[in-house]
Amino acid sequence: MSLEQPDLTPGPDTEYDPDSAAEQPEAALQSLIGRIEHEMATLQFGSFSQTDALDLGLLFVELGTERNLPIAIDVRRSAHILFHVSLPGATPDNEIWVERKSRTAEQYAEPSLLVGLRGRLGGGRIEDNGWFDQSRYAAHGGAFPLYMKGTGPVATVTVSGLPQKADHDLVVEALRTFKGTA
Secondary structure, eight states: OOOOOOOOOOOTTTOOOTTOOSOOOHHHHHHHHHHHHHHHHHOEESOOOHHHHHHHHHHHHHHHHHTTOOOEEEEEETTEEEEEEEOTTOOHHHHHHHHHHHHHHHHHTSOHHHHHHHTTTTSSOGGGSTTSOTTTOOOSSSEEEEEETTTEEEEEEEEESSOHHHHHHHHHHHHHHHHTOO
16 A cells, blocks of 8 residues: 555646636646746746847747637737737737736736736736726736846837737746757
């Protein structure tokens, strides 16, 4: 008889879904937060130039076009837009989401999905707080700060058009590919 404890770590079938209204285990939320924190720690670059922004943006266009994704893609340094495109099927609403998610990632210096997930710890949502201005910020997945080793965030990449976790995962996939770790 084995005395080992079973692995209760949430797997892909039970990963926390921020778009679900159903009650979900706190362990699933904690697991997703941990995954995103790991992504932040590992997706750091030695440098990031305007040419890199163009190359990264074109990688997103390639991924989005191959998969027929109706997304808006944005790479910026604060108010300086380095790359922006809306693929077929993206709507003007996606542009609004890009702005709000980008502001959130820049303000908190972490992925917009992580901001929203941390707000759910212990119940509730960050949007339930009066100080969180939903007309300017969106704690939904899809914006990810581009971290430069030894410097911190130097730009933000944002995708809008898919469910928020899918937006986030697409950004992470592209950053991994761009970094050469995919």
